[in-house]
Amino acid sequence: MLSSPYSLNSVLTPGDLRRVHHIALNVQNMQASRHFYGNILGLHELTGDEVPETLKDLVVQGKVANFITPDGTILDLFWEPELLPPDPNPERTFTRAYHLAFDIDPPSFDRAVEVLRQNQIAIAHGPVTRPTGRGVYFYDPDGFMIEIRCDPI
Template sequence: MLSDLTQTPVLQRGDLRKVHHIALHVRDMDASRHFYGQILGLHELTGAEVPKTLVKLVEAGEVANFVTPEGTVLDLFWKPNLTPPHPDPQQEFTRAGHLAFDIDPEGFDRAVEVLRSHSVPIDSGPVTRPTGRGIYFYDPDGFLLEIRCDP
């Protein structure tokens, strides 16, 4: 059977250029917009910046779009009837592990202070590893995020 797989076309290294967007389902759009826009400081797309396919949903308050510093779009889809996350935030509710944001090492401690000052639930950290420093925390819907920096 393996020989059949080796004959099947596959994408080559470099065919995929970058992450295009990440879509998250959120229960409380206001809390999520505040978290991603005000606490994490991501730019919310408005007006002509909103993808044409999402304009009506954005106008209806069902979608909010943010962009990360390197240009990846984060789409928040309002799902008010989502099952609440497990009371124990370490019980994963999705197959996605976490979303990690990179930060300049000089800004890492300030990022930790911002999270703490907003009482953002911290999962673990800050941790220091040979690959850098990181802190893991939860968004308003219990999705695990990381802010990390190189050594």
């Protein structure tokens, strides 16, 4: 039996965490990132009263943009103009997060790949077909890997 450094009285149990509330990404070019997530990927950008009260000042200053995914998860983009990955080659992972994956209806997968191509988004891997479904991997304007995937038909 493996020992744990954590007390059994101080751990969360299944069901304590309800859902992912938000994902925050640092971005170097806010305009390019807003275009990428809003226009190319089609996520809804929160504006006006939709913006959480705690972020309104930062949004007005152009330092934060908020998008909502179809399942209700918020994607926060934080403007960091001096952001540089440790290596300019995006093939080398530079954060502890590997990628952000969006699910799509299987009949729409090929259209999503075509949208990427039409917008000259370089595809890093794929499209690939696996027992778990199909996926295509590409980078956002800051070199963070994004996946669009679907379940098998």
